[in-house]
Amino acid sequence: MDAEQHTLENPFSMDPDCENCPGLCDVRENVVHGYGDVGGEFVFVAERPSSGADENGIPFTGDEEGERLQRILGDLGFSRSDPDSDEPDLQNVFLTYLTRCRHPERRPTDEEILTCEPYLNAEIRMINPEIIVPIGQRTLEALAIDYTTRAPDSFDVTEEHATTIRGRGFELVPMLELDEQTDDDTEAFVEHLRESVFGRDYRQTKGRRGR
Numbered sequence: 001m002d003a004e005q006h007t008l009e010n011p012f013s014m015d016p017d018c019e020n021c022p023g024l025c026d027v028r029e030n031v032v033h034g035y036g037d038v039g040g041e042f043v044f045v046a047e048r049p050s051s052g053a054d055e056n057g058i059p060f061t062g063d064e065e066g067e068r069l070q071r072i073l074g075d076l077g078f079s080r081s082d083p084d085s086d087e088p089d090l091q092n093v094f095l096t097y098l099t100r101c102r103h104p105e106r107r108p109t110d111e112e113i114l115t116c117e118p119y120l121n122a123e124i125r126m127i128n129p130e131i132i133v134p135i136g137q138r139t140l141e142a143l144a145i146d147y148t149t150r151a152p153d154s155f156d157v158t159e160e161h162a163t164t165i166r167g168r169g170f171e172l173v174p175m176l177e178l179d180e181q182t183d184d185d186t187e188a189f190v191e192h193l194r195e196s197v198f199g200r201d202y203r204q205t206k207g208r209r210g211r
């Protein structure tokens, strides 16, 4: 991460006590804002924190889902930590959510996703990544509205897992939900990134500083 960046956890100092969603404030353990390298070229976005992340306050940690993603990040060279680390040492990648508060018994409502959207939009605007990885169908559809010209209902994450979709300003590389992936699905994603993304010049003309 940049010399000027002092923490990977919630580096944009977003409200750690946000109470904008009445149905989530009393049942969450933590508001899990984004985590990672603010100069990252890659941003991974899931629908909501898993139970481990809700407990720890750090995205994609504390349970099997988190470990699967951290293993992927390690395989791709984005993480220098063990997959079960509670504070992964990440570079060139940022991890975040559509909604930062977890209800233990249900997924977020459309209204909660809309209410939380300004946090995600601000992170993406400030990071200005090259590649966004939407995890799961709902995240893919939500990002498709903002970053592609296709109709959101034309996307199917099962079909588009581990493929590249050209977008407006960013490319999307969708991923199946972590708890729905087989090891073969995970390997296909890693191979796609290695061969079809890292293997070409994926950088768009954004005036980024060199790495």
Ligand code: SF4
Binding pocket: 018, 019, 020, 021, 024, 025, 031, 099, 100, 101, 112, 115, 116
């Ligand atoms: S989900 Fe987002 S907007 Fe809603 S309370 Fe949590 S941080 Fe705030």
